[in-house]
Amino acid sequence: MKYFREISVALALLALLIALAIVAPAFYQPQPLLSLATREAPTLIVACGMALVIICRQIDISVASQFAICSVCAGLLASMKLPLVIVLPASICIGAILGSINGVLIAGLGLPSIVVTLATMVTWREALRWQRQGEFVNLPDNVQWFGLSQSAGQWTVIAIAITLLLVLAVCMNRMAAGRFVYAVGSDAEAARLAGIPPQRVTFLTFAFMGALVGLAAMMNVVQSPQVDPKSGTGIELKTIAAVVVGGVAISGGRGNLWGAFAGILLLACISPALTHLHIESYWEKAIQGMIILLAVVADGIRTKRGSA
Amino acid sequence: MSAPLLQLNSITKSFDAVRALKGVSFSLNAGEVHALLGENGAGKSTLIKVITGAHQSNTGTIEINGKTVEKLTPASAHKLGVAAIYQQPALFPDLSAAENIALGLEPPSALRGIDWSQRRAQARELLKRVGADIDPGTEVRELSMPQQQLVEIARSLGKGARILIMDEPTASLTQKEVELLFGVIRQLRKDGVGIIYISHRLEEIFAVADRVTVLRDGESVGTHPVSEIDKAKLIRLMVGREVAAIYPPSQSVPGxxxxxxxxxxxxxxxxxxxxxxxxxxxxxxxxxxxxxxxxxxxxxxxxxxxxxxxxxxxxxxxxxxxxxxxxxxxxIGYVPEDRRRHGVILEMSVAANTTMSIHRRIFPGTWLRSGAERELAQKYIRDLAIKTFSDESHVNTLSGGNQQKVALARWLASGPxxxxxxxxxxxVDVGAKSEIHKLIRNLxxxxxxxxxxxxxxxxxxxxxxxxxxxxxxxxxxxxxxxxxxxxxxxxxxxxxxxxxxxx
Amino acid sequence: MKNFLRSNIAKHETVLLAVVITEWFYFNSVGAHFGSLDNTFDIVRHSVEIGLLALVMTPIILTGGIDLSVGSLLGLCAILFGKLWRDAHFSPMAAGICTLGIGAVAGGLNATLITWLRLPPLIVTLGTYSLFRGLAEAITHGVDTFTKFPDSFLFLGQERFLGMPAQAPIFILVAIFVWLLVHRTTFGRSFRVIGFSPEGARYAGIPVERRIAMVYVLAGIISALAAIIYTARLGQAKADAGTGYELYAITAVVLGGTSIFGGIGTVHGTLLGVAAIAILSNGLVHARQPREVAGMLTGLLLILALCSSVVPKLFARLRARRQTAAPIQAVKTS
The missing domain is CATH 3.40.50.300 (P-loop containing nucleotide triphosphate hydrolases)
Structure with a gap:
């Protein structure tokens, strides 16, 4: 079945939501749900980029460090009293530059993306710590919630993330560039024969991933009066888990953003669900790991049965 | 009658000292199926590569649609309507049939919209032309091998292919699938496409081809209308040479x-x-x-x-x-066909390759014993006359024939x-070939x-x-x-x- | 080609040795106490755990695989060791042996998923990376730490034995073991064959699955050993023990000249890689540079080492293309 994975993730999510409705109806209060959605909006944006990268048969584990750098830089620019119309594009540009560095090393030199992004992850992270020594950036008043009221700001963040998801999902399906990513991830050699340059597509995917991280970082910065230099920690695992669970094959060329969206929703609900179901939240990471393993094992068994 | 679609005049092609094509002439008319027949190594694949522009011929001329083509490159051949379909289709397994067809036809610009209904309609029309009953939305990995071939043929037609080369298209097809493919070929012929059909299966040639050209040792030994020739004559044309008496005679009495x-x-x-x-x-x-x-x-x-x-x-x-x-x-020992991928480890030394399958025997207790290993390797370098700088040389520094001898040495060492x-x-070059033959006899x-x-x-x-x-x-x-x-x-x-x- | 490759590898390790020596003399001239025996022992103490992980990462990368879970496994084993000792009242010795067994089981989980389902090591160990760390956090509720170990146990991490840090003899033994395994046994030979060509290894009758399983199980056991030494050195076990160590281990291995594509590499190269990183991070502290600079330079070093590893490959590919293109066609059609 073509949408087997997307549907099964959606069903799992539905089951979780129903269980919560019965056991812990307190989960369904508008205010906490709104702040949950706002909190997870940046993750969704990064997950969209991660889906593209994995569809292109690559991986990027440096996103957390990119996220932190973009956040701090955006915070510093904002604290220099620059208006948001400048800070936002600047943050996106910084992300795109960081992503391009990955892209050059991976597409240009043909190095494995896992090790390259591992290296850039630690380089950026340590460089940031060195420069900032873990210092928070205080933001001027007009930055939080874009200078709007809290609920208006929350809705803006959610709207931006959802709009991005919609636009990207449509582009991946209905724009040639999106199909090129699928083609390269499915078979780079066949893509070359069809006149699609695999290296350029790979490079641009990483650069775009960086730009999305810059946007996501900005969506995170506006949520609090300060910028935490550690913000974004663990986002790489969460987004990889969401994307893989949502049916994007780690072998490239398969899957879509709707699956990644379902995956993010599922993972986002786990943490509050644990609280409401009176399970300690320390289990979250272990459950995430289990979900990744379950997803790849399911894929492995399916391909094994398919080939035998 | 108009000029032929494709006309090759005394094409020669040499690789280093080896003459792969020795003045081959060949013609293909519109609406014709022209079979190309010959043993392995008779020069068929070289000829195909000359037509698709992958190889440049040394001498001879190529005319397409009556016009002489100076330098045929893959790109210009493509533009002139030459398309080849190989046994293993070059498709995207994760994408739909419609998209596989479209990606070859649409302009390379990235910033344009995709009209899926147009893609599907185009795919449906092209697939109908090749008589394929395939839903354009199906992922290619779900399709059978013959269906994938049909998708590729459809794509070639979409590109406006007028000269279609089919290299052993039926190698992995069942009888029923072959019949379907023949239906497609007849339809294409009716549409005026010229098809060069390569196959080892004589009955297929009689079923589908109009003319047949037999290649032998890089030369064309004749083109005949299929109606004027029979299978026995074709076989004679293909093999028609004396078996050289260079093979060492059998001395052993089977036990x-x-x-x-x-x-x-x-x-x-x-x-x-x-x-x-x-x-x-x-x-x-x-x-x-x-x-x-x-x-x-x-x-x-x-x-x-x-x-x-x-x-x-x-x-x-x-x-x-x-x-x-x-x-x-x-x-039991096995010297595999794909020497470079399976027979030897190219990046490792002759000695390491020699002992690779007898680790347990030559290295008791799993300890490597470099002395014993090198001694064994040197014995085989001597016995098989392997030309190598030393037993420590990596196998990828050796010639093909000597690599094959290393692969053989590995199995001789195992005492099978x-x-x-x-x-x-x-x-393997001629000299090494006869050495290997002698070796087989000795064994x-x-x-x-x-x-x-x-x-x-x-x-x-x-x-x-x-x-x-x-x-x-x-x-x-x-x-x-x-x-x-x-x-x-x-x-x-x-x-x-x-x-x-x-x- | 052989001479080219061999001299290249030899060059790699000599260059690295020169780098290590230069580092030593530079920091000795900058920091007052850098060259003292105490500080040398300090460097050794601090690099033993990462060194152990790098040692077992070497055969894994030689087979063309990778293990991202070793750092997390170190954390999980550390708190399980503490749990066994404090809550189950095991003696440190018994707890240690059980921990090694747990490490073997965890490595076996990686090995099973990689060989049985033929899943890419990268994604499997990324999953277990999250799983092991998550289990450690869940077991300790994120806050529980294990302390007040007996002195007889802390001796292992903090005292001297035979005139050197007590953990050094263990490290030396493991290093000798891994060196012999990789360079002097048929196992090491098999790892390289698998790294160069898994299919070719199968055709040579090498039990590919069992060899691959072996390196991941070994990594599990040695990660557990590193966890015990880590606990003894710090005198406490916490869920975040060993965070990021997998990166240092991979960096040391790649820096030591092992190709990330498998097949090529040495254990002594890895040891030099560990030394280069350890001296750098300790020396920078003595040179009054913040600790983060060392981390940043480690990442940059890894990128540089990767780039340098790919350059000969690019050349080889170019050369191979030029050499094979013509002859292969010739033989097919001759």
């Missing part, structure tokens, strides 16, 4: 039966009901067309794809071969009772049972004591190596019941 197979089959590799015996001191040749199941049979005997039916007896004892390790323990050689002289004289797979007909005839013919996954007949000739072997491999020599 006891070493390996006996009875009704061996493996569903996964489509081999079934194979029964034969090989005696000590005997060279058992395995002949057959590409795809007849010879390599698959060897892989069963070596435990890579274990048999799921039948019995194997070694020296009278029934054995089960579950893995390469167990095959080696039982005394049965040695399977898969295309042992493919890609047999020492009492080894040798199974030799070869597509080189003279080699099969010159080397084998007996010849097993494989066709469609099983051994159809076993001939005596002394009395068999090229015609009988070729006829049996092609599935002709009446021996061609009778005609």
């Amino acid at each position: 006891a039966v070493v390996l006996a197979l009875s009704k061996i089959g493996c569903a996964q590799s489509q081999v079934h009901d194979v029964s034969f015996e090989v005696r000590a001191g005997e060279v058992f040749g395995l002949a057959g067309l590409v795809g007849a199941g010879r390599t698959e049979l060897a892989r069963i005997l070596f435990g890579i794809t274990p048999a799921d039916s039948g019995t194997i007896q070694l020296n009278g004892k029934t054995i089960t071969i579950q893995s390469p390790q167990s095959a080696i323990d039982d005394g 009772k049965v040695l399977i050689l898969d295309e042992p002289t493919q890609g 047999a004289a020492q009492g080894l049972a040798v199974i030799m797979i070869s597509s080189d007909l003279p080699e099969i005839l010159g080397m084998s004591d007996r010849i097993g013919i494989m066709r469609a996954g099983t051994i159809t007949s076993i001939l005596d190596g002394k009395t068999a000739d090229a015609g009988t072997v070729m006829a049996a491999a092609l599935g002709q019941t009446r021996p061609a020599t009778a005609l």
